[in-house]
Amino acid sequence: MFGWIIPPPKPSEKSKETFEHERQQKVTSLKEEGFLNSKIIEKAIRKIPREEFIPVDYRDHSYEELPFPLPGRNSTISCPHSYPMFYEAISLSPGDNLLEIGTGSGYGAILAAEVVGLLGKVTSIEIDRETFLYAKEQVSRYDYPNLFLIEADGGNGYLPHAPYNKICLTAACSKIPPPLIDQLQRGGKLITPYGIPRNTQDLILLEKDTRGNILMKSIEKVLYVSLQGKYGI
Numbered sequence: 001m002f003g004w005i006i007p008p009p010k011p012s013e014k015s016k017e018t019f020e021h022e023r024q025q026k027v028t029s030l031k032e033e034g035f036l037n038s039k040i041i042e043k044a045i046r047k048i049p050r051e052e053f054i055p056v057d058y059r060d061h062s063y064e065e066l067p068f069p070l071p072g073r074n075s076t077i078s079c080p081h082s083y084p085m086f087y088e089a090i091s092l093s094p095g096d097n098l099l100e101i102g103t104g105s106g107y108g109a110i111l112a113a114e115v116v117g118l119l120g121k122v123t124s125i126e127i128d129r130e131t132f133l134y135a136k137e138q139v140s141r142y143d144y145p146n147l148f149l150i151e152a153d154g155g156n157g158y159l160p161h162a163p164y165n166k167i168c169l170t171a172a173c174s175k176i177p178p179p180l181i182d183q184l185q186r187g188g189k190l191i192t193p194y195g196i197p198r199n200t201q202d203l204i205l206l207e208k209d210t211r212g213n214i215l216m217k218s219i220e221k222v223l224y225v226s227l228q229g230k231y232g233i
């Protein structure tokens, strides 16, 4: 995988208790490093076992700041800090209607479903069939009636659940797909890695104000796989 040194695959040896301990420690370090301030996002990260979403050959590294390859053509589970970084930037909260483009492992979708709660909804779209089936299998172990996984090109958004007040792209684009801007409600927020493939990208926070004006700012440098499909790069 470009830009990262991924440890060689090996079967997992760590116990459930070790993972639990590492997860709680990870929360402490995310807070110390300033990535995690929201109590509700903290609660979700403490609760959801990230290791269950990571292919078994990489599972022992679940709480290291590394992305890992997933079944599929170009899919990864992102680094642990990226989830609070994205979700805090869009102020993900109970009751939100979130659209996620790039389900990957399903970990981010489950975290979000936990945060938005039963008054909210998470629609997560994955373009790669093999990755989609992998995510579906992981997510099926949980009971989140507010989470909907869709196999499709997320660049087109998902009209049946629109408008969204939060949209999160987990793949880099060089143009924000217009259907996503259309499906973002006024006062809503969209976050996306934005830039050239195989280079660091800007993490862009886009806000649609109450008059429909679009404001964009770069909040961080990131390195993500590229968006595929109609609006891909």
Ligand SMILES: C[S@@+](CC[C@H](N)C(=O)[O-])C[C@H]1O[C@@H](n2cnc3c(N)ncnc32)[C@H](O)[C@@H]1O
Residues within 6 Å of the ligand: 072, 074, 075, 076, 077, 078, 101, 102, 103, 104, 105, 106, 107, 108, 109, 125, 126, 127, 128, 131, 152, 153, 154, 155, 170, 171, 224, 225, 226, 227, 228, 229, 230, 232
């Ligand atoms: C960095 S990974 C997602 C990580 C994921 N959020 C997680 O928690 O594991 C990016 C994903 O976006 C998917 N993707 C790329 N282009 C897409 C598109 N147009 N529509 C939907 N998914 C797309 C890739 O197949 C890949 O699985």
